[in-house]
Amino acid sequence: MTNNALSKTEPGLNRRIIEEISESKNEPLWMREIRMKSLEYFLNRPNPNFGVDISALDLNSIVNYVRPGAQNERSWEDVPEDIRENFEKLGIPQAERESLAGVGAQYDSEMVYHNMKESLKKLGVIFLEMGTAVREYPDLVKKYFMRLIPPNDHKFAALHGAVWSGGTFIYVPPNVNVPMPIQSYYLMGSPGMGQFEHTLIVVDKGSKLEFIEGCSGQNYSISNLHAGAVEIYVEEGATVKFSTIENWAKNTYNLNTKRASVDRDGTIIWISGTMGSAKTMLYPSSILKGKGARAEYTTITYAGPGQHLDTGTKVFHFAPYTSSKVDSRSISFGGGYAFYRGLVRVSESAIHSKSSVDCSALMVDDISKSDTLPIIEVMNNQSEIGHEAYVGKINEDQIYYLMSRGLTEDDAKALIVRGFLDPFIKQLPFEYAVEFNRIIDMHFNSKIG
Template sequence: MASETAAVDLGEYKWGFHDEENPVIKIERGLNEDVIRQISAHKGEPQWMLDFRLDAYEVFLSKPMPNWGADLSGIDFDNIFYYLKPTEHNSRSWDDVPETIKNTFERLGIPEAERKFLAGVGAQYESEVIYHSLKKELEDLGILFLDTGQALLEHEDLFREHFASIIPSADNKFSALNSAVWSGGSFIYVPPGVRVEQPLQAYFRINAENMGQFERTLIIVDEGAYVHYVEGCTAPTYSSDSLHSAVVEILVKKGGRCRYTTIQNWSNNVYNLVTKRAVAEEDATMEWVDGNLGSKVTMKYPAVILKGERAHGEILSIAFAGEGQHQDAGGKVTHVAPNTTSVITSKSISKDGGRSSYRGLLRVNKTAEGSKSKVVCDALIIDPQSRTDTYPYINIMADQVDIGHEATVSKLGAEHIYYLMSRGLSEAEASALIVAGFVEPITKELPLEYAVELNRLIQLQMEGSVG
């Protein structure tokens, strides 16, 4: 049975409820080699994957905690559950999903969205994907959309060719952690020339207290193909912390296009430390649309490596930092090939003492002559208690390049709100409208359903705020 109390007590966050746990497997708290061996054994993985995990674990132990970004000192790795299997099977029909879990996803609106406008859905609950679907006609076109663990077992060659090829486990401490204990996530392959017109969506739900969720996503968009992948996430509100640390690797081959949209709405007790990187080959386009509304701390900088000539990378980042939250977000682009182009647009909002940081890296290699890039980061501060910082790293090694960088910080002023109120809007309507307008360059890029959802979430966050 779902518990309603948390959601009621905490008012604003609508998804703070949790279900009673009824796991098939729950490995004891904390991390050691044995835990990793148990995870791998439960999954029936080949030996090479266990070896990969154990190597990554060594790397994780050897790397210090990153100290250049948000405060991570509150993470207690010994107090986290690293693997929890909630159901026996990954179902293809919601009817086969246990009632409690199905109800949770219904409250989150997933089956409804699936009926209305999605090409396929993956639903992960704790460590495992418990539901997966892909429209029959897409399956017939040779598209693969399945959970990553299953992909390892069923498509080992394709999997092994690309897995950890873009983000090696030693990339950073949290990619190493993910590599050691990964479970779930989406594996997508779109064959040459195939365009998936409706989005594929994955939804990630943490339910248990002190849960660690470590999904691993791998997307391969073959030549001239297109896919839009959307992910959403929520968790119950608990007094102690949970950890979400994903790794997402994407390869967009010649002339292909991939758009990856995230609407992250974790509860305020989740550390969200995610590594996302894409490689775009010749004439390919990679777009990250990254919305961070929830979590306690987020550190996430979706990256694009423009490897082929004329490749294009685009990162739209929106962060909303409320009370007790630090959103350290942004994007990274590396221009490797000539005549590549990129745009990074970041919008952040800080409120009720929240802190948002834009952290971005733009790197243009010597080999990337003729490249163009534009970085725009705008911050909006709602009240004097809140904070915003900008850390734009720019490293240009080529000579013939066109680089633009703009940054603005604006404060939501009482006079600005007064102007809108003088037209009859209430104070809450006025401030929500200003914020909605501020993020409009990003919401207009979203499919209507997500734009509406994002605006609704922002409205919710802005309720009761004073200019």
């Protein structure tokens, strides 16, 4: 690391703060220019005109950069104990030994741990903390960085561009099948801070990668902000599976942007679970630009007391024979508010495309809320596009049946909720599935898990 390490910035945002961040990271000029341009966009952009109400979020009081008391290490032994403990509790080091090809762990604004199996290095796979990648592979990073999510895309993309810190860079060379998933985990440990990690994944022709992203944080009485960005480039014939389990603390505003561009015959698979945060706006997007490109989504939104989660999916069909399939589910309970917002756009040139979008929402009680707004735009006559949505409550017959079999009402509800979420849970790595089931049981006072 560098000598002029910055411990944390003052709250709010101005040119000086950004210079400080850039300086402390020893960044090349082009990156500093992206940050400055982004700041300009941020200051001039209004808040989004849809979604959750963020008027209570005071951006001037958010601390945009907090350096953890640690450097980016390649051994867990070297990570300070108090920080390591947090990741131990989440089972990250153990999972790394048993089932992962590489792990990154970020605490507040910087990665504290980043390591990958030697065998993958030999195949030419690059897995680095984002800031390190900017310094070590400037040409490669420059070619892709914030090209899919331009800083002027929306206000929080601009904010991200100005103050981004940490995150993961992955490059998989052509025809490499990464045999085990790579995982990055993000923790927010300081009150009133913003976390802005940048994830950039480039998977070259014919290669395969599975990436897992986990997020959580400690709960504070003042607001935290998460405005990360994920950019994924799926080249010709490649496949990327990107799984997220987001469990931010209930004081967090999660205003996140994720986008994938998929080339000819490539596939992007999004597995996305949104459970935490006070308010979320998140719409992973797939840009199907090559003939035969595909996108698949399995998403759940789990909105409990005090949560307004506005999530969705966006698919842009720009080439012939592209296809997309969305299975989006939400559960709202205890006064929670789940909103599905979707878009499927089929351009004039995307002939012979297919898309099917299925949304279902389960409302556990009569104080919760569930909204669905899927938009379809079709600009040619040789595509088949369909959408179905259903909002309803837990089937009482099912509850009575299970209770007649000796389950308590709470156990029965938990079992039905789990059944509803099954397609999603099945897609999760084992330890996440276990954790997820435990959370459901906790919410429904069930002990059968």
